Amino acid sequence: MSRWVAGPIVVGCLVALPSVAAAATPAVSTQPATAISNTCATLNATINPAGQRTTYAFQYGQTTGYGAQTAFHSAGSGTVAVKVKATLGGLIPGTVYHFRIVAGNASGLSVGRDRAFRTTGRPPPAVVTGPAINAGRQGATLTGFVNPMGLASNFRFQFGLSPFYGLQTNPVSLPPSNAVLPVSFGVGGLAAHRLYHYRLVASTSSGTIAGSDAVFDTGRFAPRGVTRNTTPRRLRSRPYVLTTTGRVRLPAGFPPVFACKGVVRIRYQSARSTLVNVVVPLNGACRYFTRVTIRRSITGSFRVRARFLGNALLTPHSARSQKIRVG
Numbered sequence: 001m002s003r004w005v006a007g008p009i010v011v012g013c014l015v016a017l018p019s020v021a022a023a024a025t026p027a028v029s030t031q032p033a034t035a036i037s038n039t040c041a042t043l044n045a046t047i048n049p050a051g052q053r054t055t056y057a058f059q060y061g062q063t064t065g066y067g068a069q070t071a072f073h074s075a076g077s078g079t080v081a082v083k084v085k086a087t088l089g090g091l092i093p094g095t096v097y098h099f100r101i102v103a104g105n106a107s108g109l110s111v112g113r114d115r116a117f118r119t120t121g122r123p124p125p126a127v128v129t130g131p132a133i134n135a136g137r138q139g140a141t142l143t144g145f146v147n148p149m150g151l152a153s154n155f156r157f158q159f160g161l162s163p164f165y166g167l168q169t170n171p172v173s174l175p176p177s178n179a180v181l182p183v184s185f186g187v188g189g190l191a192a193h194r195l196y197h198y199r200l201v202a203s204t205s206s207g208t209i210a211g212s213d214a215v216f217d218t219g220r221f222a223p224r225g226v227t228r229n230t231t232p233r234r235l236r237s238r239p240y241v242l243t244t245t246g247r248v249r250l251p252a253g254f255p256p257v258f259a260c261k262g263v264v265r266i267r268y269q270s271a272r273s274t275l276v277n278v279v280v281p282l283n284g285a286c287r288y289f290t291r292v293t294i295r296r297s298i299t300g301s302f303r304v305r306a307r308f309l310g311n312a313l314l315t316p317h318s319a320r321s322q323k324i325r326v327g
Contacts, residue, residue, distance in 0.1 A: 024050040026103040027081065030112035038093040038121040045101035045112055048081040052105035058086045060099035064114055075103060093121030093206040123149050125202040129211035132198065137219045139188035144200035144211055147180045151204040157185050159198035161253065163213050193219040195254055195313065215258050220315045224249035228306040228319035235326045240294040242268070246319060247287040248308050260286040262311035268292065270302040298326045
């Protein structure tokens with residue numbers, strides 16, 4: 001009686017072994033969004049985990065740069081496509097959003113194609129904070145621009161001594177419009193010699209939008225001081241190379257982004273003449289720097305004088321002069 005023994009099949013000199021599927025990244029497909037409303041939508045996709053444990057997330061945003069992402073969830077480790085979804089909330093009405101599926105397993109990452117949807121309703125107003133005009137020691141006129149995006153709207157200005165504001169004007173109504181409307185409001189009873197922050201805020205049935213923070217002053221301030229340091233303090237041979245650094249010290253509550261503007265004039269002066277005269281800008285930290293070379297002969301000593309020339313918020317201010325010895 002013959003017996004068959006299971007084993008590899010020999011074909012010529014080759015041995016045919018049972019085939020094994022190669023590991024692969026997930027197969028993904030971004031599907032259309034559903035359940036779209038003014039502020040919500042459901043994102044959909046299919047994922048084939050290719051037999052390995054797979055996780056996925058949706059990336060989304062108002063551009064193809066996305067910028068936001070859902071939490072990661074498991075798509076299992078099967079070998080057939082499964083449907084996955086994520087529900088978004090807090091979206092902006094009347095706005096186009098882009099999204100795509102991203103899934104990964106031990107073999108790598110797969111990214112689905114981009115899809116887009118538009119939330120229902122009209123978008124919220126577009127708002128731009130404008131300049132403060134006619135600023136005096138007790139008041140100013142705040143300005144800006146509002147596009148109501150076709151809906152009835154109202155606007156107000158928030159203002160105060162810090163970016164937290166604390167005060168606001170009474171709301172002013174605007175008719176439905178798709179045009180950019182200039183708006184303004186006069187505020188009074190302010191404290192003299194103060195820095196005020198303000199911004200424009202507009203509301204419609206689609207939401208409330210605030211413009212960017214801006215500032216104005218009720219009379220310019222004097223800086224707390226201007227520093228200056230020139231090295232070396234003693235020069236021995238020509239050419240004389242000197243480095244001068246310093247900074248403008250801001251009054252309390254003045255953000256550098258608004259106040260660190262302008263230039264510092266630096267003069268290197270002997271008893272009878274100006275050896276070098278330079279003007280250097282402040283950087284974003286209210287500091288300045290310059291390096292000069294003096295080739296002419298100097299006897300005894302000379303002085304370095306630095307003066308901040310002021311800006312829209314700060315008055316001019318001089319640093320103490322510094323004596324440099326020669327020889």
